[in-house]
Amino acid sequence: MSANAQPVTPVTLDTKAPPALLRADGVSIQFGGLKALTDFHLSIQQGDLLGLIGPNGAGKSTAFNVLTGVYQPSQGQVLVRDTKVNGRKPHQINLLGVARTFQNIRLFRALTALDNVKVACRAQTALHQSRLGLGAKLVNAGHNYADWWKALLLTPSFQREERRLTAQAEHLLEVMGLSHRRDEEARNLPYGEQRRLEIARALGSQPRVLLLDEPAAGMNTREKADLMVLIRKLRDDFKLGVLVIEHDMKLVMGICEQITVLDHGETIARGAPAEVRSDRKVIEAYLGDSYLESHGGAA
Amino acid sequence: MQSPALPVPEAPSLVPPALRGILPLLIAIPTLALFHWSLTGSDFATYLLSVVGVNIILAVSLNIVNGMTGQFSIGHAGFMAVGAYIAGYTSLQLKEVALSFLPVSASDQVLFMLALLVGGVAAALCGFLVGLPSLRLRGDYLAIVTLGFGEIIRVFVQNTDAFGRALGLSGIPQYSSPGMVFFWVFLVVLAARRLAGSSHGRSLWAIREDEVAAEAMGVDTTGYKVRAFVFSSFFAGIAGGLFAHFVPIINPGSFTFVRSMEIVVMVVLGGLGSTTGAVVAAIFLTLLPEGMRSLFGALGTEGSLAQRVDQIRMPIYGLLLVVLMLSRPQGLFGTKELWDVLPRWLPRKRRGLA
Ligand SMILES: Nc1ncnc2c1ncn2[C@@H]1O[C@H](COP(=O)(O)OP(=O)(O)O)[C@@H](O)[C@H]1O
Numbered sequence: 001m002s003a004n005a006q007p008v009t010p011v012t013l014d015t016k017a018p019p020a021l022l023r024a025d026g027v028s029i030q031f032g033g034l035k036a037l038t039d040f041h042l043s044i045q046q047g048d049l050l051g052l053i054g055p056n057g058a059g060k061s062t063a064f065n066v067l068t069g070v071y072q073p074s075q076g077q078v079l080v081r082d083t084k085v086n087g088r089k090p091h092q093i094n095l096l097g098v099a100r101t102f103q104n105i106r107l108f109r110a111l112t113a114l115d116n117v118k119v120a121c122r123a124q125t126a127l128h129q130s131r132l133g134l135g136a137k138l139v140n141a142g143h144n145y146a147d148w149w150k151a152l153l154l155t156p157s158f159q160r161e162e163r164r165l166t167a168q169a170e171h172l173l174e175v176m177g178l179s180h181r182r183d184e185e186a187r188n189l190p191y192g193e194q195r196r197l198e199i200a201r202a203l204g205s206q207p208r209v210l211l212l213d214e215p216a217a218g219m220n221t222r223e224k225a226d227l228m229v230l231i232r233k234l235r236d237d238f239k240l241g242v243l244v245i246e247h248d249m250k251l252v253m254g255i256c257e258q259i260t261v262l263d264h265g266e267t268i269a270r271g272a273p274a275e276v277r278s279d280r281k282v283i284e285a286y287l288g289d290s291y292l293e294s295h296g297g298a299a
Numbered sequence: 300m301q302s303p304a305l306p307v308p309e310a311p312s313l314v315p316p317a318l319r320g321i322l323p324l325l326i327a328i329p330t331l332a333l334f335h336w337s338l339t340g341s342d343f344a345t346y347l348l349s350v351v352g353v354n355i356i357l358a359v360s361l362n363i364v365n366g367m368t369g370q371f372s373i374g375h376a377g378f379m380a381v382g383a384y385i386a387g388y389t390s391l392q393l394k395e396v397a398l399s400f401l402p403v404s405a406s407d408q409v410l411f412m413l414a415l416l417v418g419g420v421a422a423a424l425c426g427f428l429v430g431l432p433s434l435r436l437r438g439d440y441l442a443i444v445t446l447g448f449g450e451i452i453r454v455f456v457q458n459t460d461a462f463g464r465a466l467g468l469s470g471i472p473q474y475s476s477p478g479m480v481f482f483w484v485f486l487v488v489l490a491a492r493r494l495a496g497s498s499h500g501r502s503l504w505a506i507r508e509d510e511v512a513a514e515a516m517g518v519d520t521t522g523y524k525v526r527a528f529v530f531s532s533f534f535a536g537i538a539g540g541l542f543a544h545f546v547p548i549i550n551p552g553s554f555t556f557v558r559s560m561e562i563v564v565m566v567v568l569g570g571l572g573s574t575t576g577a578v579v580a581a582i583f584l585t586l587l588p589e590g591m592r593s594l595f596g597a598l599g600t601e602g603s604l605a606q607r608v609d610q611i612r613m614p615i616y617g618l619l620l621v622v623l624m625l626s627r628p629q630g631l632f633g634t635k636e637l638w639d640v641l642p643r644w645l646p647r648k649r650r651g652l653a
C-alpha cells in the first residue's frame with residue numbers, strides 16, 4: 001500500500017499465533033488539516049480485553065470509525081483475520097465479525113428493544129460474500145429479492161426463521177438483563193438500559209470482536225463497576241475479543257489486560273495497566289487541560 | 300457461532316404455517332368477487348371507486364419508501380406513467396389477440412393481468428435504474444433525481460409517436476373494474492404489512508431510524524433502499540396500468556409533478572410509516588375534491604366554483620400540509636396502524652412492528 005513515512009512500530013506480532021481477529025497497521029486519518037489519528041497500530045485476539053484511553057478528542061472514536069469502515073484511512077490498513085478490509089463498507093466489516101457500540105447511543109429509537117436486537121440478528125443470516133464477480137453478484141441479488149418474496153408469501157421456512165430470530169434476540173435481552181423491556185420502544189428506556197441494549201444489539205450480529213465506545217459514560221461508579229464485570233463475562237461466554245474505549249482511566253485499569261493510550265491522534269503508550277499508569281507521557285496528557293476540565297480539580 | 304444454538308419454538312398459531320401465507324387471499328378473493336358482482340352502481344361510482352383504489356395503491360407503495368425507509372421520493376407519478384403507458388401500449392398491441400381456450404371476457408382479463416405485470420415490471424426496472432445511483436448517496440439526492448425522472452418521462456412521452464405524443468394514448472381496451480383495482484389494493488396492503496412485520500421491514504425501519512447504526516449492524520443499507528424503491532415502483536406501475544384501463548385517454552398531463560405531490564401529501568397526512576394511514580388519507584383526499592365539487596354544485600354555483608375545484612385543490616392541499624405540520628407533524632397515525640389508534644376497549648395487537 002502507500003509507503004509509510006513513519007517507522008512502523010510493530011505490535012507484538014508472533015508469526016505462529018493465529019491471525020488477529022482485527023488488526024490496524026499504521027493507520028492514519030486526517031480531517032482537513034487535523035491529524036485525528038497517526039500511525040495507529042492495534043491487534044485483537046480472541047479472549048483479549050483491551051483498553052483504549054486518552055483525553056477528550058484524542059482520536060479514540062475516530063479509531064473505532066476507521067476499524068469499522070465508517071471512515072477510510074488515508075494511510076495504513078485494517079485487517080480482519082488477515083483480510084484487508086480497506087474500502088469495504090461498514091456492514092461488510094460487521095458481517096466479517098466486528099461489532100460496535102456508539103459513544104452517543106445510536107439505537108433504533110422507535111423500534112422495540114426486541115426489534116433492535118433482531119435487526120442485527122437478521123443481517124447475519126443474509127447470504128453475503130464480500131468480494132464477488134458480476135455473476136455471483138447477480139446470484140446474490142436474486143437471492144435477496146427471493147428472500148423478500150418469502151416474507152411476502154409468509155412461507156413456513158420464513159416463519160421458522162422469524163421465530164428463530166425472536167428466540168435468539170430474547171436470549172440476548174436476557175443476557176443483558178433487559179427481558180422486562182422486550183416490547184418497549186428503545187427511546188423510552190432509561191439511559192443505562194439503552195447502553196446495555198446497544199451491547200445486546202451488537203451481540204446480535206454474532207461478532208468475534210466487540211468494540212465498545214465509552215459504554216460506561218453517564219453511569220455512576222457502582223454501575224460502571226458492574227458493567228465492567230459484565231463485559232468480562234461477555235468476553236468469556238461469547239468467546240470474544242473486546243476493545244473498550246473509556247475516558248475514565250481508573251476504570252479500565254481494573255479490568256483491561258493491555259491498554260493503549262492516545263493523545264492528539266498519537267499512540268503515546270501501550271502496555272499493562274501498571275506500566276501505563278506510571279508512564280510520564282500519559283500522566284502529562286491526563287494532567288493537561290482536558291484532565292482539569294473533566295475532573296474540575298486543580299492539579 | 301458463539302451463542303448457543305437455541306431451540307426454535309413452535310408456531311403459536313391456530314392456523315397451520317403452510318396455510319398462513321395464502322389465508323388472506325382465500326378470504327379476499329371471494330369477498331372481492333362478491334363486491335364485484337354486487338356492484339351495479341352508476342358509471343360515476345365505478346369510476347370514483349377505481350380512482351380511490353388507484354390512489355390507495357400509489358400512497359401505500361410510496362409509504363414504503365418515504366415512510367418505512369425514511370427516504371424522500373417525489374416522482375411517484377413518473378413510475379405510474381411508465382406503468383400506464385407500457386401496460387396501455389401492451390393492451391393495444393394485444394387487442395386482437397384472444398386466448399381460444401378461454402371465454403372472451405376471461406381471456407381479456409388474463410391479457411389485462413399480463414399487461415399490468417409488464418407495466419409493473421417496466422416501472423420496477425426504472426426504479427432500479429433510478430434508485431441504484433441515487434440511493435447510494437445519503438441526503439436529498441433521491442428527491443432531486445426522482446423529480447427529474449418524473450419530468451424526463453413526461454417529456455419523453457410527449458415526443459414519442461408510439462405513445463401518442465401530447466395527445467396521449469386512446470382506445471386502450473377498458474378492461475379494468477373496481478373488482479380488479481381492489482384486488483391490487485388488497486395485494487399492496489397485504490404486501491406492505493407483511494413487509495413491515497418481517498425482518499426485511501425491520502431493516503428498513505432501522506435505516507429510517509439511524510442509517511449509520513444500521514450499517515454498523517450489518518444491514519446493507521444501499522441494497523435495502525434499492526429493493527424498497529424497486530418494490531414501490533412496481534406497485535406504482537401497476538396503479539398506472541390499472542388507471543390506463545379505465546380512463547378513456549392517458550396523456551402526459553395525467554402524470555405531472557402535481558400528481559406526485561398529491562401522493563406525497565397523502566402519505567404525509569396519513570403518517571409517514573403507517574400503511575392504514577396512507578389508505579385513509581388516500582380515500583379522504585380523493586373524495587375531498589369530489590365532495591367539494593358536489594357541494595359547490597348544490598350551492599348552485601355550477602360552472603364557476605365547481606369547475607374551479609381542480610384549480611384550488613393544490614392550494615388547499617398546501618394549506619392542509621402546513622396546518623398538519625404545525626399541529627400534528629407525525630401525520631394522522633404517525634407510524635402506528637389503524638388498530639393501534641382505535642378506542643381502548645377494542646382488542647389490540649401487541650406493540651411492536653409485526
Ligand atoms: N468527521 C469528522 N470531521 C472532522 N473532524 C473530526 C471528525 N470526527 C472526529 N473529528 C475530530 O477528530 C478528533 C478526534 O475525535 P474523536 O475521535 O471523536 O475523539 P475521542 O478520543 O474523544 O473519541 C477531534 O478533534 C474531532 O473534532
Ligand SMILES: [Mg+2]
Pocket residue numbers: 060061062103
Ligand atoms: Mg469519543
